[in-house]
Amino acid sequence: MNKMITRLAAVLFSAGALATQAQAASFQQCLGDLRPKAAAKGVSGATFDRYTQGLEPDMSVLELLNSQPEFSTPIWDYLAALVDQQRVDEGRQMLKLHADTLAKVSRSYGVDPATVVAVWGVESDYGKTFGKRPLLTSLGTLSCYGRRQAFFQGEFFATLKLLQSGDIQAQELKGSWAGAFGHTQFMPSTYQRIAVDGDGDGRRDLVASIPDALASTANYLKRSGWRTGQPWGYEVKLPAGFDTSAAGRKNKRPLKDWVARGVVKVDGSAITPSDTPAGILLPAGAKGPAFIVMRNFDAIYSYNAAESYALAIAHLSDRLRGGDEIVTPWPTDDPGLSRIERKQLQELLLARGYDIGEADGLIGTNTRKAIVEEQKRLGLQPYDGRAGKKILKAMQAQ
Template sequence: MSSRPLLLAAALAALSLPLSAAADEAAFASCLAKLRGEAAAKGVHGETFDTHTAALAPDMAVIGFLDAQPEFVTPIWDYLAALVDEERVADGRAMLTQWNEVLAEVERRYGVDAETVVAVWGVESNYGRNFGSRPLLTSLSTLSCFGRRQAFFRGEFFTTLKILQEGHVAPERLTGSWAGAFGHTQFMPSTFMRLAVDFDGDGRRDLIDSVPDALASTANFLARAGWRSDLRWGFEVRLPRGMDTADAGRRNKQPMAEWAARGVRRADGSALPAAGAPAGLMLPAGREGPAFLVTRNFDALYSYNAAESYGLAIAHLSDRLRGGAPFATAWPTDDPGLSRAERRELQRLLIARGHDIGEPDGMIGARTREALQREQAALGLPADGRAGQRALQALRAAAR
């Protein structure tokens, strides 16, 4: 068979990527031109728009993240294992001490306890260590022009331009997540404009370079979301054998006495409070996993990022910061998740076996998963690239 058709096909394939990129850039430029007038109607000055969009180019990678948010695609035992590990608990307790005076004043002013505020900080940015590195204007302008939910992201894009226009944050400091959240406690731009506060009194609302502003803004968010200082978020419970859980759900709240009458008890076996706020039964991993009664305070946590696994991470971390224990009931899996320290250990073991995956940082990216798949196949495990206890134990045994 002649090689000419194959060479032609390869050449055409090589050309397709730049052609596609050029088409994306042309569509992006056309979209920005249309958005300029809409931005003006939202209060963005023409000079502001032109200055901050002149050098923008689309980042098409963010489109793929729309349907791959970890709160929705990661098993909850993996999600919580990394977010509420001993490192984050220890670091959170250190932050409680370091920022004690600020947190005490925040609690006095907004009625949200220090442990809950610090737990949000820990989950959102690992106490300011991980803000996200994507320029907000690039991500939000791309999401305004491509993919689904364009109307939502256009609002966030215009609001970001207004934040710059009002001088709250320097343009080069405005980086964050792929979706546009930024700062110590990862506010979306529209949330910033509604709820961020100038707690340190310097005349700016700055969630990036002012920890006091960030902590107070988070407390203000939760207070406005309905947080009650006299109420717990909820607690882990034990269900009686055979209990009908058809009415389980965070929104289906019942009086505490009703749950007690049905035989629900605290996880340690003690009785439920004789009186208390209505609570919903939440079963994030089904009937066989940990069960929780959650109050309206949990709903306030949920409103920060609409995923029950996310709300539970903050709730559980806040309890651990108060000295609470891990959950009493195990997750229904034979392959539990890894803490960040264990993820780094797994990566070091892969590196020792000759895999070039970069520095062991505890982030399970594509290179780590690919290397793990190869080792799993060699060790007789399902080659699924899953970084769980089973893979870690097998790598430890192989190293010995």
Template sequence: MRTLLLSALVLSTSTAWAQSADSFQSCLANLRAPARAAGVSDAAFARHTQGLAPDMSVIEKLDNQPEFRTPIWDYMAGLVDEERVAQGRALLAQHRETLAKVEARFGVDPATVVAVWGVESNFGQSFGSYPLTQALGTLSCFGRRQAYFRGEFYATLRILQAGDIAPERLVGSWAGAFGHTQFMPSTFERLAVDFDGDGKRDLMDSTTDALASTANFLQKAGWKTDLPWGYEVKLPAGFSTAGEGRRTKRTMSEWAARGLRRVDGSPLPASGSAGLMALAGPTGPAFLVTRNFDAVYSYNAAESYGLAIAHLSDRLRGAGPFATPWPTDDPGLSRAERRELQGLLLMRGHDIGAIDGMLGDKSRAAIRAEQTRLGFEATGRAGQKLLKALRG
């Protein structure tokens, strides 16, 4: 019976894959004419889609974006930790001359550019491994937002057609972002620059092009030189954040009149405007954010993401952690602590795969098992309480 069930499962899976492959090839054939209208030659389309097979794993990831599902204190703990701050400061020094030239041309300070680099690809260490033609081709034919992904698929084919990046090097995230600072293909076409002068715009193998292209993105998004992204502020007792937000800009004088001060006790600037952002409510860290924060936000359209870059840029300049703690009794883990946790899970006999600080399905299953054993709620979330319990 077990053999029959296994055979039936294999047959069902094989049939589903074959149906997806057939549907994919039919979809690609239908995309040839729109691609031609979008500037992709028939020869380029044929060359870069020949033998292309769908990767259905990207469809599973489509609705699982961590910026919208992870508690803000976990998200920030993993993205802005001492390890990333130390590496970022070293790279600021290493690329000082290039970053100075980038700032002179685009008006964006080095710390902000390097912070984007750190958050997007861990300073070039995590590009992603999905071939863009396969990932974007799949997303163009299956799942939601097909019209959007088709535009990115055509842009990918135009990039390959132009010869800026070799086909075997054009890999990135499941959603199509690629390079040191993870541009989408259409963003690459609009904003990537050849800053090293070699005749190609290369975000994969030219750090210089990537840093300059990032600064160009932020400048075009409205970045203003010498304007801070914002300030951590202290809210007066009983202050209501209802109706406030990043987009609801008020003058600094109005915020001051309502009792807001910077967390170090200093007054707010006399001029300018900002919106109040409190991602964990009025008891957590609160920030007045300017139009420069909006420029960073436009990179990925998530306030948690924008705050990670903004905070990392401050840390790279020498600032410390936020003064106000997150409103939780179980703070998040840094990447070093996540690796330690994985090691402890491995010692207890759990199959968690590689110890890499990335808490995937296997790590979360092991976490749930240990939480159950310890009498914790089995959420699969890793926090300081679980780490301390396992250390003991």
């Protein structure tokens, strides 16, 4: 029996090794096919060879193509983690620390400092989390496997051109699985088109230069239709019997029309009627918070085409200006956790002996599995592994 198991293991190991070799060969073949395409986009053969030498695929990025948190996470969880008190406090510190740079950026591009800093906060936690994946590895893999290969090939070539021009250095090239990188997580092609030299050193370096990153972010919003001095929108209260079929970010009509329908600010005060196009955003349906959104919300949305993402930046910008939290409760009996609360939950799980790694506030597979076990032990259905207020309070009570 032991001999049979040993032989089976050897066969499986051999099969795995052959599969890996075949994958490596197909990747090298793909890179060879990409070389002339890169040349047609202005990437020299020497540049291509230099940065693809020894490059190996990372197939784990394919699993992330269909699991973006903006589309898979409940809005109350998404906002709780992105717009918590810690991020607000740190953002206000950044506004003070970089006041001169932000004033210059605002004069040049017409975008207010709070919005620029809010993008920075959501995208990289003010420069603390750029992403850990080697950019060329991720983009090279996505250029050869999975869906949207043509799109990722364009980003791969754009990265090589940035290296070729000297704007960025290879050792700095780490970012998200999809290729976004730097302080405000530009995609390489966006970097090529829109990045600007904010510190006057002759380079557009969104990794090492905060002024470059802040100026480039403002330039992006300006080119996306930002209107100086106008709000992105604000929370509102809908009248009883409001026809929700009229809602939607794209379904804009003059603000005076919404006023005529009985829409008021969330505190009950009247909205000044005007011809400004505005839509009603209901991110959690009719029973959740409602927002009037205008052109500047669309400019934020263009940065990453998800309404939850745009709302996170818009709301954080309000908080950085001294605004309040969202007033209307989310339609859930299990609200989301801030990053500090997520760490507290993980510390409780670690104290109970669960092997989940460090308490970093990031809810991964091991943390979710541990939460499921605690939900079962405590009788908290459904046993879904969700990190919410219910499980945290139940564990704290014990």
